[in-house]
Amino acid sequence: MLKGKHILLGVTGGIAAYKTANLASMLVKQHADVHVIMTKNAQQIISPVVFEALTGNKVVDDVFCRDSGYQVAHIAMAQEADVVMIAPASANIIAKLANGIADDMLSTTMLAVTAPVYLVPAMNTHMLEHPATQANLARLKTYGYHMVEPASGFLACGDTGRGKMPEADELIEYLLYEAAYSKDLSGKKVLITAGPTREAVDPVRFLTNHSTGKMGYALAKNAARRGAQTVLVTGPVSLPAPLYTTVVPVTTAQEMYEAVDAHFDSQDLVIMSAAVADYRPRHVAAEKIKKKDSTSVLELERTADILANMSKRKNGQFLCGFSMETEHMLENSRAKLEKKNLDMIVANSLRMEGAGFGTDTNIITMITKNEVRQLEKMSKDAAAQAVFDEILRLL
Ligand code: CTP
Numbered sequence: 001m002l003k004g005k006h007i008l009l010g011v012t013g014g015i016a017a018y019k020t021a022n023l024a025s026m027l028v029k030q031h032a033d034v035h036v037i038m039t040k041n042a043q044q045i046i047s048p049v050v051f052e053a054l055t056g057n058k059v060v061d062d063v064f065c066r067d068s069g070y071q072v073a074h075i076a077m078a079q080e081a082d083v084v085m086i087a088p089a090s091a092n093i094i095a096k097l098a099n100g101i102a103d104d105m106l107s108t109t110m111l112a113v114t115a116p117v118y119l120v121p122a123m124n125t126h127m128l129e130h131p132a133t134q135a136n137l138a139r140l141k142t143y144g145y146h147m148v149e150p151a152s153g154f155l156a157c158g159d160t161g162r163g164k165m166p167e168a169d170e171l172i173e174y175l176l177y178e179a180a181y182s183k184d185l186s187g188k189k190v191l192i193t194a195g196p197t198r199e200a201v202d203p204v205r206f207l208t209n210h211s212t213g214k215m216g217y218a219l220a221k222n223a224a225r226r227g228a229q230t231v232l233v234t235g236p237v238s239l240p241a242p243l244y245t246t247v248v249p250v251t252t253a254q255e256m257y258e259a260v261d262a263h264f265d266s267q268d269l270v271i272m273s274a275a276v277a278d279y280r281p282r283h284v285a286a287e288k289i290k291k292k293d294s295t296s297v298l299e300l301e302r303t304a305d306i307l308a309n310m311s312k313r314k315n316g317q318f319l320c321g322f323s324m325e326t327e328h329m330l331e332n333s334r335a336k337l338e339k340k341n342l343d344m345i346v347a348n349s350l351r352m353e354g355a356g357f358g359t360d361t362n363i364i365t366m367i368t369k370n371e372v373r374q375l376e377k378m379s380k381d382a383a384a385q386a387v388f389d390e391i392l393r394l395l
Pocket of ligand 1 (some may be wrong): 272278324
């Protein structure tokens, strides 16, 4: 995803520097060309050899280094970067950047950088909350630096609090967002639903399904990375919120109905990938449960059809549904496309290995009025990319 992209990592002297090695490795796996500048203090924590072995590029730590491979290293490295991340960013580098100080390779290079910069502050809570650090961070924001908020937790110094560096899999999301995608959905408002819904039977039990939300979250991530203004209405799942996405958590089908309804008018496209529970216990049943009449526990009624309601209210929006079938996938999906008046339905068969709930892969078939396109087995991220490519083709 990052083929042909130059990523410059700045590593300063924080214990979390070891996590940056993992980040470098993940970036290389995404085919990025990764270059690393370390401060002298960073090298007390982790050897440059680690980064050199992982990236295949020489780590530069000195403005006057004669074997960096560059003619004027700090200018060349600044200019070739598509995006820069300083992780961990110590209080010292933050202070230097905020004041334009250029007294080592990293701070000097940073003055010449014109690409987007992500700072990942990581330090002891008191150092982070010191008014000097806070003032420097505030100033850097006005200079256009992007901040990755420090996490809270147990810190290397033994304290517990804010200042922990997020893990590499979280940090890479910012770099993918910045550099991996063309912003071909920019200006579009996209609403995606994901996950299962839950319908309470009583205060302890509920009806639900096996959806883990992976496909919907992959769609939301893809939309946001491609520049869409993205709203994700999600049932209960255990996935991290995608970056730059407005997440609206819901539990029941009715809550999902209301959340989608509230956002619908302003959207350009809506994708219902949630596995909405089709049935819920009847209200009367719940009353009977209270009276301990357990014979009525599973008296069910249908939940309101969210997508069908959207198609009635449609006002220029592109509507895409999902269908998960155990048999007659094409026929059943086509029938839903028609019945719910959709622009597209993405079908997958629960009978195929590598498709459906819980897996990281999917085998999707995109169906419109005039076309059927079956794709091979691919990651849910790649399937999400294919869905938006197809929608952009149809818009
Ligand atoms: N859907 C919805 N509201 C519901 C049920 C489903 O919006 N109450 C949406 C799903 O998110 C999906 C599409 O409708 O995008 C098809 O869902 P599915 O459950 O396969 O279809 P149903 O119409 O419920 O038909 P059935 O369950 O009988 O197969």
